Every structure is written in structure tokens, then in C-alpha cells.
Amino acid sequence: MGKKTEESSVIVVTSGKGGVGKTTTVANVASALARKGYKIAVMDLDIGLKKLDLILGLENRVIYDIIQVIEGECTLKQALVKDKRFPELYMLPAAQTRNKDDIKPEQVQEICRQLRPEFDFIFIDCPAGIEQGFRNAIAAADKAIVVTNPEVSAVRDADRIIGMLESAQFQDIQLVINRLQASMVKSGDMLSIDDLLEHLCITLLGIVPEDKKVLISTNKGEPIVLNERSEAGLAFNNIANRLLGQQVDFPSFEEDSLWGKIRNLGRNLFSKE
């Protein structure tokens, strides 16, 4: 089947800090969009430390990888792994035995140039860090999603990454706050959404609550968006809908002022442009 929209978006998912949920975000937002019929490619750029194949449960289906595409050992089409559960979802695997310096930003741009006519959304799973891997991952992207946790070190790294994205001329940078525990925020033991937005000053794309079901689905290699009863799955679905331009209310995890602040922040950002 062909793609749904005329345009195509290349979205890099990044964070600076490792382990905050970049790959989980890519896998689930991509699956949610593919389930709605959009044609999706996900690209794992964590060369040497690949994870996306495992999170999507496609590890046994990998035949070629991105390095082999770049070095001309196979075609891009041959390397794309098709997800049987979602006919519109394709994954370009990372190589496990090489490292980040084995690819160049121009090569990622070339791959994206070839993917754009075929796909509605192309998600790039960025490695942790701010070195070559990060530069490769942002080179071809139109938009960025920064994933963070309500935790001081993750927010500091997110702030650094946002700064780097801004100096790379990114206009569209949105925030996903992952693993929020509303009860801990309420009892005063966790940074709140307001605390994060106050410092990071970018638009909020999604809030994903801490959810044990995420580990269970990761164990099985199944996206959490398939689980209708999972709060995290619902949150990732909401993110997918917001990426499609729909207005989806944020669940009120916090005190009443939250909404007003998000709205104000959004207004402030848009009035600047």
C-alpha cells in the first residue's frame, strides 16, 4: 500500500542521557501510527548498541543492516524489515559490530532522501550522547522529539540537547516526559511537569506515566500500544495523535494550574514565531 499523505516527516527521537525511553518511544509511536494506516519507517542509528529490533520483537527477522546499505552490500529495500503485526511498519536495523564513526551525516541524509517518497513518517532512534552518533541522527531530521524523565540528571541532559538542536536550526522541538509517577509528584517527591517545562521551555508532546506493563511487553517484544489497558500505551497513542495534528487533552496528573501553564507556554512559543 502507498503512503497516506503527500509530505513526509523525518523525526529524530533524542535525549542526551541513555535509558530514558527513546527506543520505547520510537517503537510505540511508530506502531501506533502504523496501526492507523500511515506508512512508517523506523531507523536505528545506535550503531554497535542496537535495541530497536529487540523492543519491536523483530530481532530474528534482521538480515541486513544500515552499514551494509551504506557500503552497497545490499539495497535499502532488502534491508528494511517488515513488521508482520503492522503491515505499514518497516525497520532499518543498526549494525551491532561496528561503531558510530562508520557512518556520516550525509549518508543518513541520502537514506532519508530515498525513504521520503515511500513513507509518511520516518523515525530516527538516536543513540545517547552528543557525539558522532547524535550528529548522524539529527542530520536528516525536520523535527525533533526530546525524551526525558522527571529526574535532575535527565533534565539537565535534555536541556543540553535542546540547546544543540536549536543551534542546528531546529524549529520544531517537542518534549516527551516519560515515567512520570503522579503519586510521587503529589507527595512532593518528584519533579512535576511544570518544573520541567519551566526549565526546558519547549512544547509538550506527551506525558507517559510509569507503567509496569511496559517491561512486560518489552519482555515479549510487543509494543505497549497494543495493550488497550495500559496507561503508557494510551499515552503513546495520544502522542501519535498529536503528531497527526489532533488536539488531545493532557490527563490531569497534577494540580489545576497545569493546564493553564501548558497553554500559556504554547501561546508564548507560537507568538514568537
Add this chain to the structure above:
Amino acid sequence: MLDIINRLLGRENAGSRDIARERLRLVLIHDRASVSPNFLNTLKEELIRVIREYMEIDEESLVVDLENEENSIALVANIPIRGFKRAANE
């Protein structure tokens, strides 16, 4: 036992640890040996080609995989034989 109780209660996590353990085992073997599924497929096809010259084998149920034994990795091939070919030159 706990797993069985969990399963009887219909808990969602029943078995997800076992699945995770098996997936982890396989992926680590492949990573450590730097072996891709593609490599194993090619090897399997080559094996079939060679063995077919000597005996009739059940190609459908032939299994070739890497297994972890103690600290070493073994290439284990399970090749069901249907019959031997008569030697042509004797």
C-alpha cells in the same frame, strides 16, 4: 508454581520473564558470535546442498542454530534422514 498460579489467575505477566530469558539467550549467542540470521540461513542452505549428495534428508524440518554450552558456543544441526543413497562407484 507461582507462574502456574499467575496463569490461572490470568495475570498478564505470566510467562513474560520466560519469553524474555529465551529471547535474551538467543540474541546474546548471536551477538557474541557476530552471526546474523542471514549467515545461518546461508550456512543451512550450503549444508543441505552438501548433505543431499550423500543422503536423503528432510529439508523442511532441518534445524541449524547456535547453542550456548557452559562457556562455549556450539553449532547444532538437527538433520532428519529419510534414507541413504547407494554409493554410485562401488
